[in-house]
Amino acid sequence: MKKQILIVGGGTAGTMTANNLANKLMPEINRGEVEITMISDSKIHVYRPGAMYVAFHKAAGHEFIRDQRSLLMLEVDFIVDKAVEINAKSNYVKGKSGTKYNYDYLVLATGCEVAADRIPGLQEGGDWFYSYEGAKKLAKKFAALKKGRVLVTVNFPKTPNIPHQCGIAPVETTMMLHDYLTEKGIRDDIEIIYTYPTKSQAVENGLFLQAPTSDVLPMIFDSINVKHKTSFTLAKVDPKTKTAYSEEGEKMEFDILMSTPPFIAAEVIRKSGLSKALDDEGWLPTDKKTLKVKGLDNVYTLGDTVDLSVSKAGGTIHNQVDVLVDNIAAEMRFGYPTESYDGKVIAIAQMGLQCGMPLWYDYEEDVKPTPCSKLGSFVRLGFNKSLYWAAARGML
Ligand SMILES: Cc1cc2nc3c(=O)[nH]c(=O)nc-3n(C[C@H](O)[C@H](O)[C@H](O)COP(=O)(O)OP(=O)(O)OC[C@H]3O[C@@H](n4cnc5c(N)ncnc54)[C@H](O)[C@@H]3O)c2cc1C
Structure with a gap:
């Protein structure tokens, strides 16, 4: 049969x-x-x-x-x-x-x-690029931003040892944001603060979910004047005062809250x-x-x-x-x-608008950060434009 x-x-x-x-x-x-x-x-x-790419005005959306x-x-x-x-x-x-x-x-x-409603106030006060509607909203806010603070927060599932969608995306978008604001000539007027929760996957009090990348991120962020803070687990957001509160008892004001929401x-x-x-x-x-x-x-x-x-x-x-x-x-x-x-x-991370970093790991070995390059970005942008569709069709 x-x-x-x-x-x-x-x-x-x-x-x-x-x-x-x-x-x-x-x-x-x-x-x-x-x-x-x-x-x-x-x-x-x-x-x-x-x-x-929609969030940073590099695409309209329909291309994808x-x-x-x-x-x-x-x-x-x-x-x-x-x-x-x-x-x-x-x-x-x-x-x-x-x-x-x-x-x-x-x-x-x-x-x-996305389940933003799992954090009080996040739906109203936060933004994210994990959907096209969200990215378009964020793009409008970035277009209007002249000075102030962009706060980056990251949320992990409550179930232990499970990542949020696309682990590297918060780092990618922080670096894309830096390049985008630099291109616009307003980087000096805008403070970027990247935060990470106390508990991620394999790392406590770090900046990424795997130790080797977490260890090099401070140096990378310092080199582009991105402030960074560990142990900021988003607990609630006050959309009126534009304040983010952490489970650890801290609060931070923002003009734009670019969050990785719960999934x-x-x-x-x-x-x-x-x-x-x-x-x-x-x-x-x-x-x-x-x-x-x-x-x-x-x-x-x-x-x-x-x-x-x-x-x-x-x-x-x-x-x-x-x-x-x-x-x-x-x-x-x-x-x-x-x-x-x-x-x-195996993937190529978009580490800024012009730089792509090949990455690979498995159950045994963590990601080893390697220098990003223009060639890497070229391949990544090519993947976005055409190679992805070949892969989806089973041709790659
Ligand atoms: C902003 C962003 C950046 C990312 N960056 C990268 C990156 O750089 N590199 C990388 O490798 N990955 C990246 N990812 C992650 C990658 O896109 C996802 O891991 C991938 O799309 C997941 O594929 P999936 O098929 O599991 O889910 P999806 O692609 O979400 O597909 C799920 C499908 O199921 C359908 N569906 C849902 N419920 C039902 C139902 N009840 N009945 C029938 N159909 C249903 C949906 O309509 C959809 O078609 C990124 C994701 C985002 C959002």
Whole structure:
């Protein structure tokens, strides 16, 4: 009988998975033995990192959006529907339309979402670049800013050892902000303060979630006159007085609060009963090697939904996809998964508007900071413009 593979979520993880699976299983698809279906709650595909460039007037936003169907191989059935129920006992996912999607193998790739309301006052008083609407709002505020203070804050999930979305983004955007204000000729009139919470992932009282980068950041920030402060865990914001209060008992005034807000998993995952994460955050318990949801033999997950310690980043997904796809194909062909994810993350960080820093790490080794370069930035901007779309199509 025909095997059904169901992918929920048409973002980076779902799209790469669908196309790579279609390529890998082409013989079975051609023989009518396998069907791949994707359901996503949106007919468009958003390249999320593009929002950073919108915040600093380097893009308008539309450049980073495509029609989802156009990114998928013809062998993938695509349906716009919002998953509202996951029934792992009876092997189906229910859509908002009322349709029941049965599966033999399920891939959950619904990403994560901003939950600014989890910090009192942040929704009203803070800004972020983690969505296009947020980035556009921030861009307007930056355009109007002539002098004052930009305060950078970073929030981590309450569940231990889980990162926020794209760990390096607060550093990238702080450096992009410095370059942007310098370009405008107003850098001397604006104070930038980068803060970091007492507890991040592997580091206490640092400036980044891994020690080697945390150790070099003071030197980098000092060289561009960015003030920095450890142990500032954002507790609440007073939007009227534009004051940020920390759990450690400090307060800081700001003109713009550029925050990394709290993140949670998608509603359907949080309500599925599958997660054991704290505070109803919803991260899926994931086998770090096979990428199966723990306790469910035919359900896989990857990307921003997982409870793994690795970065919630496209550079992570790119490495997870090969493992997940090989494992599903091997299960179908041989009856057991064959590949193991080693935690590899490869990306190029945008360290300022003109500088790109290649980075890679895995479960065993932390990121080693390397000098950023114009060539790195050239490759990163090329990735944003075109290489990403090739990767999403499974061509890279
Ligand atoms: C500002 C910013 C900068 C970043 N910078 C970098 C970077 O420099 N390098 C890097 O590697 N990564 C970066 N990232 C992270 C990267 O973009 C994410 O890790 C990646 O997009 C996550 O992919 P995903 O598929 O897990 O989630 P998403 O891409 O968010 O996709 C989730 C999909 O699921 C769909 N969905 C949600 N709920 C449902 C439902 N109930 N039913 C059906 N569909 C549903 C959504 O519509 C969406 O299509 C950045 C992210 C941001 C926001």
